[in-house]
Amino acid sequence: MSVDEPLIAAHDLVKRYGDFVAVNGLNLTVPKGEAFGFLGPNGAGKSTTMRMIGCISEPTSGSLRVLGMETAAHGADIRGRLGVVPQEDTLDTEITLMENLVIYARYFGIKYRVARQRARELLEFVQLADRADMMVDDLSGGMKRRLTIARALVNEPDVVMLDEPTTGLDPQARHLVWERLFQLKQRGITIILTTHYMDEAEQLCDRLVIMDGGVIAAEGSPRQLIERHVTRDVVELRFAGRHTDELSALADKLDGIDAQVEALPDRILLYTNDAEAIATQVYDRQVEPTSLLERRATLEDVFLRLTGRSLIE
Secondary structure: OOOOOOOEEEEEEEEEEOOEEEEEEEEEEEOOOOEEEEEOOOOOOHHHHHHHHOOOOOOOEEEEEEOOEEOOOOHHHHHOOEEEEOOOOOOOOOOEHHHHHHHHHHHOOOOHHHHHHHHHHHHHHOOOHHHOOOEHHHOOHHHHHHHHHHHHOOOOOOEEEEEOOOOOOOHHHHHHHHHHHHHHHHOOOEEEEEOOOHHHHHHHOOEEEEEEOOEEEEEEOHHHHHHHHOOOEEEEEEOOOOOHHHHHHHHHHOOOOOOEEEEOOOEEEEEEOOHHHHHHHHHHOOOOOOEEEEEEOOHHHHHHHHHOOOOOO
């Protein structure tokens, strides 16, 4: 692998399951040391792409190189240099934390003495050193997630792949996981993750793609995506007791206002670069909301505008 070659490079990547196209002509590169995210609704192709990068699913067509190697020809070599945190914890619950890490390290041919030392260091890193001899079954959900991250690091990987790393965790546990992932990024480890949490993507990702229907709908840093696809500010108007048709009628009264208007079932959103001026225009048109909130646009606004607000199962 040359110095200038990206760690991950996909060109016209396609994955089909029968007549269903899960990933359709994906092109992307991820350089060394970047934290890169996949966002998208269910069925967008995120997990399928992750499985191809992780060499557990072969592309139907196109080219995919990871760590300078073609995944189709060098899957085993690539997998040995990856650390994987699956969406569901796959820990052995009937043995201790230390034993989980040591046994996993042995799968990579790491000598027992080295494995023990590395396990101790990793348990310290994820703040579980004082529980090394506990049974995994006795851990909380957040602790199990941290142990899974420690296990993913036992082979000293070049790339750590995380699928929904903080799903189901309480806020304190989520922030501790974020802190540990940020430390990994500072060490130069490349991080690839999928997440449904927009704040998580903004916190962790240097760059990300939003996928929808197997293709990339947008790509860039969180700030770039906000600047390109929504306005600087959002004004939220809420009307207590109003129904959807009534909100649509109120939205019509705002036609021609200096903002992009979006009527939702429970509120009206106004996308603008001057929230204060728009608030004045709202009242000038005799639209009187129960509450008016001025806020900065977020990655969630981008996500919902690009992929829609309908629930996808």
